[in-house]
Amino acid sequence: MGTVRLATAADFESLCAIDHAAFGDHAYDRFALRQFLALFPRSVFLAESDQGEPLGMAIGGHVASGEPGWVLSVAVVPSARGQGLGRELADRLTRRLAELGARKVRLTVEESNRAGRALYASLGYREVGRDDAYFGRGHARFLMEWTAVSGD
Numbered sequence: 001m002g003t004v005r006l007a008t009a010a011d012f013e014s015l016c017a018i019d020h021a022a023f024g025d026h027a028y029d030r031f032a033l034r035q036f037l038a039l040f041p042r043s044v045f046l047a048e049s050d051q052g053e054p055l056g057m058a059i060g061g062h063v064a065s066g067e068p069g070w071v072l073s074v075a076v077v078p079s080a081r082g083q084g085l086g087r088e089l090a091d092r093l094t095r096r097l098a099e100l101g102a103r104k105v106r107l108t109v110e111e112s113n114r115a116g117r118a119l120y121a122s123l124g125y126r127e128v129g130r131d132d133a134y135f136g137r138g139h140a141r142f143l144m145e146w147t148a149v150s151g152d
């Protein structure tokens with residue numbers, strides 16, 4: 001399995017490659033991905049093989065005390081799935097957002113994304129709502145939320 005570490009600007013192309021492999025036409029555009037690296041240098045993670053091959057990423061941010069943190073993306077390239085990497089990435093990101101001060105962490109996920117919903121549920125995220133028009137009419141998303149327990 002891969003090694004998970006914080007990503008830096010030098011990893012930009014690796015993140016773009018993972019994003020495209022996982023999301024295809026729904027990947028972030030390069031500009032947004034580069035800005036996430038600039039905005040959230042302590043909460044963008046990269047998983048890579050021993051040979052430095054990009055395998056997965058987790059991107060999130062926490063911007064202000066009292067606000068929730070957000071998971072913006074968790075993705076594993078198809079060839080590396082089913083080995084625990086997605087869970088490790090999502091867990092590292094959730095814990096990091098909590099360390100940065102988030103008492104709650106939120107994300108949205110497509111209703112049809114069984115793997116994503118099961119992954120987040122296994123880490124303690126609960127489905128707390130559904131926005132029927134998150135991306136416009138007919139494009140619903142589930143809102144999921146993780147809450148820190150006292151002492152976290």
Ligand SMILES: CC(C)(COP(=O)(O)OP(=O)(O)OC[C@H]1O[C@@H](n2cnc3c(N)ncnc32)[C@H](O)[C@@H]1OP(=O)(O)O)[C@@H](O)C(=O)NCCC(=O)NCCS
Binds near residue numbers: 077109113119
């Ligand atoms: C979701 C994703 C990140 C999972 O990565 P992964 O490395 O295969 O996941 P893991 O091996 O760590 O599995 C962790 C848990 O996820 C869930 N899961 C993973 N693949 C699944 C599948 N095909 N069907 C149902 N649940 C699945 C399970 O709960 C699994 O736990 P288990 O193995 O104990 O059953 C990966 O499928 C992916 O990149 N998908 C495309 C991008 C995406 O949808 N991201 C999430 C929404 S932003």
